[in-house]
Amino acid sequence: MRGAGVTTGSVGLVLARPARLLGAEPFFMEFIAGIEERLAEDDRSVLLHVVGAQDAEIAAYRRWAAGSVVDAVVVVNRTADDQRPRVLRELGLPALYVGEPDELAVPAVRSDDAGPVREALAYLLELGHRRVARVSGPETLLHTRARTAALLAGCAEAGIEPVVLEGDYSEETGAKLTAALLAADEPPTAILYDNDVMAVAGLNVAKELGVAVPGQLSLVAWDDSSLCRLATPALTTMSVDVHQFGVTVAESVLELVGGQPVAERWSPTATLVPRQSTAPTS
Template identity: 45%
Template sequence: MARPTIADIATQAGVSKGAVSFALNGRPGVSDATRERILKIAEQMSWRPHSAARALGASRVDSVGMVIARPARTLGVEPFFAHLLSGVQSGLSAESISLQLLIVEDTAAEIEVYRRWASEHRVDGVILVDLTVKDPRVDELKALELPAVVIGGRGGKGALASVWADDRDAMLSIVEYLAALGHRRIAHVAGTPIFQHTQRRIRALRDAAPRLGLVDAPSLTTDFSDAEGAAITRKLLSQSERPTAIVYDSDVMAVAGLGVAMEMGVSVPGDLSIVAFDDSILTQLMHPALTALSRDTFEFGRQAAEVLLETIADPGAVINRRTADPVLTVRESTAPPT
């Protein structure tokens, strides 16, 4: 017998298919003795549910999806997604739910994927990343009635469930530390302004600047690429009044910035302090090693999975879970200004 079905188990146990289904799903309808017997037989036949059959009957596929809309070439440098993925999987594996991952070029393609997934019943829910200002995906998912959880960024006016960390506090912990070291000219090389988290970081810096006595605290936006990170850095360091500290919104840009500083003969941390808004092996490989904000990305993913499963179970409740605050890991790239 190749792959046993519940019918085989039923025959073997001398009961009906229904009884076997009850027993295997731990729901009432059979006596403990019978349940025990059925489970034992299923075990020794090494039976496993046929996912498609179960999906068809129970209209639930035990699978969730995640789409990453970024050009592949900018992806993968950052361990962010790898860690996030592992975390998500760890949160799902307990319920033995599988994950569909898709990398696409842009948001339009991403929405197309959601439509397809919904109409083909391929996933029970999805996890969203990189929430933008007025994100079109939110309405789309609402319309599709596809359970979803947003990672990093509250879903807006009670729209979608979310798992988020406080970007504002994170930015504050960085600039307060720099200010305490004595820095008054702090520049911020930000990411794309369409991302909500970019906006929150920019606002946090602007709001804190007066209180901390910063004379100049510009936020300059980029596309997150190393090229733009380097270009902006070059511009900043060419000014007559150059900043004494730069905060980068990603580890890749911070590394690119460090390269520019070295090339221009600006010593780090002597003449310039550098902080990366994301930690990774990259920041540790550098000389000097970069001070960076560490987030527990794995845990982030795990919680997202958890919240998504709860949302699937009860689409009514909109959960907004705040995760642990990121912490600043101080390394060699920060020092008092000279």
């Protein structure tokens, strides 16, 4: 164990997700870059570890705590029945949570997961869409559940019933689920995706099936990476400043490891950026 006041200079981040997705999905690369940029100003750095599941993530925390490897960890992708806050408290490993706080998961950088969904739905409804679908992220994630609840509530108010299919952020599920939606007897006229990779895959499937975008089908992506801007047609997105998100997280981490009160912070809010993949229903 290191002595009092001695620091490692490292902040840990464990991502429990298939490594292949990390290379394909721009979100976490931009997020980590934002954290690293701000930490570097304080002569600190990110220690990144990629694992396949949450139990392996918890095992990594135990090793880090036993070896005094990091000064703190950033915990992302909060889940239902999440065991990580309890374990980290037991280990005495300082942690900053990304997402809504609870009695154990504090301090946290909060996010508005429902508001952007309501904005996207209002936009599609204004364009005349009544058959709306969503390809979501994993349903175990709290932010996925918050987005789903917001979509269901908004559609109920509008008197329509959306179709929600659970994906995993990958190109494969984006393509597979889009194909399933378009094969329905009454296919959607608009699909909202929970990330950019699935949206681009969905756009490619629509092209292969001869479904015109946006003439017959409107698509809305999430995160607004270069994938969305370079697609043809360019994808309408819920745009998030992911780099600034990482910087914001780093600001809170620096307060945490410095023994200061951690100020309440919110991640940048996703805002609608209309492009060429959405249009009024015909």
